[in-house]
Amino acid sequence: MLRDALLLQMGYNATLVALGAASLGVAAGATGTFLFLRKRSLVSDAISHATLPGIGLAFLVMVALGGDGRWLPGLLAGSALSALAGLLCVTWLTRHTRLAEDAAIGAVLSVFFGAGIVILTVIQTLSSGRQAGLETFLLGSTAGMLFSDALTLAIGGTLVLALALLLRRPMIQVAFDPGYAETAGTSVSRTDFLTMALVMAITVVGLKIVGLIMIVALLIIPAVTARFWTNRAEYVVALAGLFGGLAGYLGAAISATAPALPTGPIIVLIGFALFVVSLLVAPGRGVLAAALRYRRFQRRVHLRQGLISLAQGQPVYERLTRRLLRREGFLRADNVITDAGRARAAKILRDETRWQAVRRSDSLAPLAMQDNGMTDIASVLTADQLAEIDRRIGGPKGVTP
Amino acid sequence: MKDAMPQLATDEGRPVADTLAQSPLAIRGMTVSYGEEPAIFSIDLTAEPGAMTAIIGPNGAGKSTLLKAALGIVRPLSGRATVFGKPLAKQRARIAYVPQRASVDWDFPTTVMDVALMGLSRELGLLRPVRARHVTRALACLDRVGMADFADRQIGQLSGGQQQRVFLARALAQDAELYLLDEPFAGVDAATERAIIVVLKELRAEGRTVVAVHHDLSTVAQYFDNVFLINRRKIAEGSVETAFTAANLQEAYGGRLATGQIDQLVLGTV
DSSP, X not given: OHHHHHTTOXXXXXXXXXXXXXXXXXXXXXXXXXXXXXXXXXXXHHHHHTHHHHHHHHHHHHHHTTSOXXXXXXXXXHHHHHHHHXXXXXXXXXXXXXXXXXXXXXXXXHHHHHHHHHHHHHHHHSGGGTTOOTTHHHHOOOTTOOHXXXXXXXXXXXXXXXXXXXXXHHHHHHHHOHHHHHHTTOOHHHHHHHHHHHHHHHHHHHHHHHOTTTHHHHHHHHHHHHHTTOSOHHHHHHHHXXXXXXXXXXXXXXXXXXXTOOHHHHHHHHHHHHHHHHHHHOTTTSHHHHHHHHHHHHHHHHHHHHHHHHHTTOOOOOHHHXXXXXXXXXBOXXXXXXXXXXXXXXXXXXXXXXXXXXXXXXXXHHHHTTOOSSXXXXXXXXXXXXHHHHHHTTSOOSOOO | OOOSOOOOOOTTOOOHHHHHTSOSOEEXXXXXXXXXXXXXXXXXXXXXXXXXXXXXXXXXXXXXXXXXXXXXXXXOSEEEEEETTEEGGGOGGGEEEXXXXXXXXXXXXXXXXXXXXXTTHHHHTTTOOOOHHHHHHHHHHHHHTTOGGGTTSBGGGSOHHHHHHXXXXXXXXXXXXXXXXXXXXXXXOHHHHHHHXXXXXXXXXXXXXXXXXXXXXXXXXXXXXXXXXXXSEEEEEEEHHHHSOHHHHHHHHGGGSOHHHHHHHHHTTO
């Protein structure tokens, strides 16, 4: 059944939803990356919660004008307007008061959301509002999605994605170094506003399918997931788009396999699963890779310290050090040094003596600054310098390098 | 020290002296305030063309603020800055800025080459693809500061001094006429300090103007032609010989420098 869903064999509606969610995921992932790089991820939360009063007000206005009230473009326009109002509030509070941005976000988010809930409750009590179904905008809904809805998602998503790619250079420049960007001719305030406008657009586009509470996940999770895999901003954008699209597609397909599975939350959970896998296994920045690197380095340090102690005829107290020395064949089971251990210890001691000579040398002393205890002397000194040092300390005393 | 006025190509091929007749950077009556306490008060500064000027003063004297106000990064309460005789907004292409190293997040996902290429952002615009000649130019700028071998490194893997050199390379890529640097020597190793000063003196030799916030009084006379002493107010401005004096230093630093220390600094210059 899941296989059918993934291969778009679950029927017309499920296919529409999967394709719509995938295009939304790509656009949201790529756009959200710029917000993440600018370290303003939470602003998207304020923006999305600020859409709610606009939805309610748009419904009331459309009913008052004698219309249906549920006309999607009208509702989305209303949500965009109130999201913009929320964004302007956050910007104004941050710029003109002593409030930090996180406090401003918290205040705006809760006030707008509260106002929205009040308006929605009022609508529920109106006769025209019974069937409104506006609460689906909270958590999203794909039930009864029309071809035109899917088309809106695809076109809106593509448009936002194209704009985001068009503006990628100024947005990355401002995210990295706003002060410099300003002097290099990129207006920080304008670029920030455009970034926010794109986020706002994607939020409005995604309201119907994932809902306003969870859209932030679609904007931010793909970006933080992508960050694990690359050190270049443009690749983060591309990978975030990929992860976002994947989450949208898989989430929609999986939720189609059972009638009771909500699409938006499943999409978010798939995105989270991709995040967890990346967090664990990504090379370089992943948790496992970092732990492995740490362990490997710790073992090198212990071995070196242990061998220095042995070379100087001092006992080795730390159990980990003794275990490592035994495993490398430098110590016997009864903690007596082996021939291999003696040879290696002599080599390390020679390098220590060399470093000491470098530190005391007039001409080479600055190079000694690069020694951190684990530095290979041959990587700092040239062969000639090394020979000169060896000549001063009386040459390598019977040690094969 | 800046005897031979060097050649600097201008767009219209006009003689250099005409272009540089007006000061590269002139600040008049600049006051910047965070809250209701001026960080700098009514500052006048006139940078000499083709010279290196150090902005010096104690911590919290408003050195960086002055630079940022001149660049339009912070909005002044009053006063204005002109660049080559015209308002800043029209002259941005002629200025390159090297911010304080600590002002950015070095874990940002970008490489040394990408940062150097940002210096070409005006030329690249939104859409123009990065071509081989852009990469070549960026590499040449990195090479000038000894960082060409690190082009593919993520910037977080660099030492502080290397990061500072990358920032300078980005500014070099802009090929500007006025270079404004915020503490370029702060917290860098000796090799980096040498590399940076060599490049700055090259810029001066090419007829460009350098203005740097500087914190190390012991190298002022060795590195710079002019000094601008500030402690919220302007204390003195002029050549090192005339303005970098015991009296001016005492005035700028208040009681924070011992008399013996000042004598050593100033006597060391003659």
